[in-house]
Amino acid sequence: MLILIAEDDELILRTVEHKLVKEGHEVVLTRNGREAIEKISELDLDLVVTDIMMPFASGIEILSAIKSIEKKIPVIVLSSMGQEEVVVDAFDLGASDFMVKPFSPNELMLRIKRLTDK
Amino acid sequence: MHYDIALHELILAIIVVLILVLLLIISVLSYSFYSYRILHYRHMWKRIIEYKIMETIVGGDGESERDSAFSKHLKEPSFRALFLNVLVDSDRKFSGAAKQAINSLFHQFKLEDEAWRKLRERKAYRVAGGIQELAAMNVEAAIPEIKAKLHDERTTVYQEAQYAMVSFEGYEGLGFLEHFNKPLSDWQQLRLLYSIHQIPEQSDLQVDVWLKSTNDSVVIFTLRLIRKFRLMTYYTAIYDLLDHTATAVRVQAIRTMQAIENSTTVRQFITCFGQQPIEVQLEILKSMKAARSKESEEFLKEQLWNHQEVAIKIAAAEVLVVLGERYYLQEISQQSDTYDQLKQIIKHALQEKKC
Numbered sequence: 001m002l003i004l005i006a007e008d009d010e011l012i013l014r015t016v017e018h019k020l021v022k023e024g025h026e027v028v029l030t031r032n033g034r035e036a037i038e039k040i041s042e043l044d045l046d047l048v049v050t051d052i053m054m055p056f057a058s059g060i061e062i063l064s065a066i067k068s069i070e071k072k073i074p075v076i077v078l079s080s081m082g083q084e085e086v087v088v089d090a091f092d093l094g095a096s097d098f099m100v101k102p103f104s105p106n107e108l109m110l111r112i113k114r115l116t117d118k
Numbered sequence: 119m120h121y122d123i124a125l126h127e128l129i130l131a132i133i134v135v136l137i138l139v140l141l142l143i144i145s146v147l148s149y150s151f152y153s154y155r156i157l158h159y160r161h162m163w164k165r166i167i168e169y170k171i172m173e174t175i176v177g178g179d180g181e182s183e184r185d186s187a188f189s190k191h192l193k194e195p196s197f198r199a200l201f202l203n204v205l206v207d208s209d210r211k212f213s214g215a216a217k218q219a220i221n222s223l224f225h226q227f228k229l230e231d232e233a234w235r236k237l238r239e240r241k242a243y244r245v246a247g248g249i250q251e252l253a254a255m256n257v258e259a260a261i262p263e264i265k266a267k268l269h270d271e272r273t274t275v276y277q278e279a280q281y282a283m284v285s286f287e288g289y290e291g292l293g294f295l296e297h298f299n300k301p302l303s304d305w306q307q308l309r310l311l312y313s314i315h316q317i318p319e320q321s322d323l324q325v326d327v328w329l330k331s332t333n334d335s336v337v338i339f340t341l342r343l344i345r346k347f348r349l350m351t352y353y354t355a356i357y358d359l360l361d362h363t364a365t366a367v368r369v370q371a372i373r374t375m376q377a378i379e380n381s382t383t384v385r386q387f388i389t390c391f392g393q394q395p396i397e398v399q400l401e402i403l404k405s406m407k408a409a410r411s412k413e414s415e416e417f418l419k420e421q422l423w424n425h426q427e428v429a430i431k432i433a434a435a436e437v438l439v440v441l442g443e444r445y446y447l448q449e450i451s452q453q454s455d456t457y458d459q460l461k462q463i464i465k466h467a468l469q470e471k472k473c
Contacts, residue, residue, distance in 0.1 A: 011168045011208055015216070018176040081312055104214030105175060
């Protein structure tokens with residue numbers, strides 16, 4: 001499976017990357033929303049894990065971009081506490097799942113597995 | 119002779135000035151280089167530390183080169199201080215097993231000593247840092263010392279101590295509220311509220327005592343707490359707050375009554391409306407909008423026609439729209455005897471709904 005992670009926090013990005021590689025996935029890393037949108041249109045991705053707040057373009061803009069190019073990619077949104085309204089917007093735009101930070105990387109792996117197994 | 123001495127002194131003065139300028143340039147350059155090196159080291163160290171944390175979370179095989187770099191720097195006090203900082207910062211990002219892994223690093227490398235040292239320093243920001251680190255790493259032995267800091271005069275220290283107590287003890291950590299006489303900022307209230315996940319069934323803490331506090335911010339915080347956990351049993355005590363001296367408390371009381379409403383709430387809003395200042399009246403109308411009760415219809419029509427304040431008339435019209443009284447509003451706006459201001463208000467309310 002080819003999975004894109006869009007996250008501006010280096011520790012979270014690397015931790016999720018290593019977990020996914022350990023599970024046998026191929027991973028594409030992006031540190032801002034604009035780069036993520038470019039990769040999404042270029043690559044044939046199986047899943048996207050994105051933070052909500054990122055430089056240049058937010059997780060919501062990434063979801064809009066996926067919707068506009070009509071690609072059916074499952075998206076897991078990572079949000080912070082107090083972003084409940086944004087999460088609702090994310091679901092309206094087609095997000096498949098969300099996790100609130102602080103989050104458990106193990107639980108994220110389970111959710112990824114559930115979506116990629118479908 | 120006289121000119122010779124003057125010229126000689128002038129040249130000497132120029133040379134001195136030039137030397138001073140040169141020294142200044144050298145010191146600025148040295149300082150910049152020193153700052154750059156510190157920044158460079160911090161950046162490099164942060165990468166090493168983050169890798170170590172990531173490796174611990176993921177359960178990696180321990181890359182020898184990086185691991186030896188980590189061990190080498192571990193003896194340096196500034197590296198240990200940064201390690202502690204990054205560790206506390208990382209603790210806020212993860213939960214579950216990852217959080218436990220971060221915690222294990224704290225104990226494994228004996229960073230507790232650094233945190234204790236900070237807690238006992240004089241500078242407020244250092245003390246607050248120490249409290250934050252000990253609480254984040256769940257060092258329960260620090261509870262008595264942190265508890266003592268609740269009475270510290272410095273805002274940063276007592277705020278961090280309050281937050282730490284709630285991190286350690288959850289709801290029970292709010293015991294300080296009973297005697298707290300300083301303002302509890304909005305930001306601090308939110309931090310505390312977010313940290314409380316449940317209220318135990320058996321607790322010695324008295325929510326009704328906090329509701330009677332002379333500290334308005336404590337009363338407001340308690341009302342927010344009641345809203346978060348829908349503590350219905352305090353409904354009557356909240357209703358009694360509608361004659362509180364502080365308008366901000368009354369506004370919060372209205373919001374809380376609406377959040378835990380019962381069959382009498384709308385009637386109570388109508389009864390107390392006349393005795394309230396405009397801010398509270400507006401809050402009551404907002405709550406009526408959320409309640410969508412037909413019981414308030416006649417009352418709202420009366421406010422629309424007879425209230426002196428335009429803001430209240432607008433709010434009343436908006437609630438009527440939500441209650442499905444669009445036809446009634448359109449009808450009165452077309453009547454020739456309706457005054458112009460009211461027509462404008464109704465037009466605004468009807469457009470507002472369309473948007």
